[in-house]
Amino acid sequence: MTSSHAASLAPMEDALATLLDGVAPLPVERQPCEQAEGRVLAAPVVAALDVPPFDNSAMDGYALHHEDAGQRLPVALRVAAGAPGERLERGHCARIFTGGQLPEGADCVVMQEKVQRVGDEAVIPADIPAGDNVRRRGRDVRAGAPLLDAGTRLDAAALGHLAGQGIVEVDVHRRPRVALLSTGDEIIDPGKPLAAGQIYNSNRPMLKSLLERFGAEVVLTRSVPDSPEGTRDCLKEAAEVADLVVSTGGVSVGEEDHVKAALETLGTLNLWRLAIRPGKPLALGQMEGPGGTPVRFVGLPGNPVSSYVGAWLFLRPLLGALQGCESMAELPRLWARSDFATSTGPRQHYMRVRLAFAPQGVSALAFSDQNSGVLSSCIDADALAVIPPHCEIAPGDKVECLWLRTW
Ligand SMILES: Nc1nc2c(c(=O)[nH]1)N[C@H]1C(S)=C(S)[C@@H](COP(=O)(O)OP(=O)(O)OC[C@H]3O[C@@H](n4cnc5c(N)ncnc54)[C@H](O)[C@@H]3O)O[C@H]1N2
Numbered sequence: 385m386t387s388s389h390a391a392s393l394a395p396m397e398d399a400l401a402t403l404l405d406g407v408a409p410l411p412v413e414r415q416p417c418e419q420a421e422g423r424v425l426a427a428p429v430v431a432a433l434d435v436p437p438f439d440n441s442a443m444d445g446y447a448l449h450h451e452d453a454g455q456r457l458p459v460a461l462r463v464a465a466g467a468p469g470e471r472l473e474r475g476h477c478a479r480i481f482t483g484g485q486l487p488e489g490a491d492c493v494v495m496q497e498k499v500q501r502v503g504d505e506a507v508i509p510a511d512i513p514a515g516d517n518v519r520r521r522g523r524d525v526r527a528g529a530p531l532l533d534a535g536t537r538l539d540a541a542a543l544g545h546l547a548g549q550g551i552v553e554v555d556v557h558r559r560p561r562v563a564l565l566s567t568g569d570e571i572i573d574p575g576k577p578l579a580a581g582q583i584y585n586s587n588r589p590m591l592k593s594l595l596e597r598f599g600a601e602v603v604l605t606r607s608v609p610d611s612p613e614g615t616r617d618c619l620k621e622a623a624e625v626a627d628l629v630v631s632t633g634g635v636s637v638g639e640e641d642h643v644k645a646a647l648e649t650l651g652t653l654n655l656w657r658l659a660i661r662p663g664k665p666l667a668l669g670q671m672e673g674p675g676g677t678p679v680r681f682v683g684l685p686g687n688p689v690s691s692y693v694g695a696w697l698f699l700r701p702l703l704g705a706l707q708g709c710e711s712m713a714e715l716p717r718l719w720a721r722s723d724f725a726t727s728t729g730p731r732q733h734y735m736r737v738r739l740a741f742a743p744q745g746v747s748a749l750a751f752s753d754q755n756s757g758v759l760s761s762c763i764d765a766d767a768l769a770v771i772p773p774h775c776e777i778a779p780g781d782k783v784e785c786l787w788l789r790t791w
């Protein structure tokens with residue numbers, strides 16, 4: 385590659401700044417918690433209740449006043465979970481079950497395995513500390529305390545936490561609507577017979593899966609013919625219904641690559657050609673939707689690995705920004721020892737690696753064929769090892785890795 389060619393490739397940081405420039409979170413909507421998995425909170429949630437709402441037993445056993453430990457006590461009460469608490473007098477104990485409300489006056493619970501039952505009495509061991517096996521009211525959450533921050537993506541634990549407050553609806557950002565366009569006359573849908581020169585569309589289901597994982601709703605998919613008018617028509621249709629238009633293929637320099645020209649007739653091409661591998665001809669731009677609303681455009685290169693890596697590096701932070709989710713701005717990073725040797729030219733290389741975790745540390749095992757047409761390299765890829773431009777890596781060197789087992 386000549387130096388003038390290299391100089392025309394935009395560095396990753398410039399591309400991300402261009403991508404995210406002026407992007408604001410989408411409007412807020414109220415959503416039933418049952419349908420809010422993966423959605424991003426638009427406002428903080430404050431706890432209204434103590435959790436647990438009352439002192440209760442952590443064990444099936446016997447509740448008592450700890451001063452009465454070491455004695456044989458009459459079993460005066462039976463407290464099942466869900467029953468209201470009663471008063472326990474000194475010199476007595478209560479049969480209690482896990483989650484049962486601690487009787488008033490009792491301050492500890494001894495598990496039943498440590499108790500000898502003799503008729504209506506229980507022989508309690510002596511060494512029972514006050515407070516043992518009692519889960520205090522408000523130990524998990526205190527009423528009035530912050531429960532979840534704005535920008536939290538609702539996962540299993542967060543949904544459980546909301547339900548623990550009796551909450552059934554939350555304010556979340558609207559899911560970004562995405563149109564997914566597949567360019568290339570050689571690309572056909574799985575299910576149809578394959579003629580000479582054709583290949584199946586692997587990018588569409590792959591990207592749909594990633595887009596949904598990143599919180600988007602794919603509202604339109606189209607196969608775009610390799611012609612200026614066909615490409616323009618599909619882009620126009622997409623901009624009518626989507627917040628983000630993603631295309632694959634047709635962004636390189638060939639005569640059948642119509643995406644950039646079509647985009648420029650409808651909107652703006654903000655950036656094209658990056659100093660990254662894979663993904664060099666990636667194109668970023670903007671169009672207008674109904675009423676002049678901004679519609680973002682990301683043109684991913686057609687090679688399946690370029691599309692896959694481009695989705696992690698660009699679609700994820702963009703969808704995060706559209707949903708107000710700061711934790712999606714960057715992939716988690718970790719250092720690992722390479723098991724490979726490589727060297728880079730002017731482009732930063734994002735190598736697909738499997739990570740092996742051992743007590744001595746983490747190793748990055750590179751897939752043997754890192755060509756951007758080889759989608760098998762993504763199958764077991766836990767991470768992308770980032771090899772900066774003009775860099776030599778030898779086995780054993782530390783490489784920075786971007787963790788992909790996330791949303
Ligand atoms: N003369 C040059 N040629 C190319 C350059 C260059 O700088 N100069 N760059 C190369 C690089 S790097 C890439 S990446 C590709 C990207 O080109 P396009 O984005 O225009 O992609 P296409 O040519 O349309 O397709 C590339 C490749 O991927 C296959 N493909 C496309 N879509 C799909 C799909 N949905 N499912 C499966 N496979 C798909 C397509 O058949 C091609 O084989 O350009 C290089 N060329």
Ligand code: MOO
Binds near residue numbers: 662663664689690756
């Ligand atoms: O940028 Mo291309 O993705 O190197 O093959």
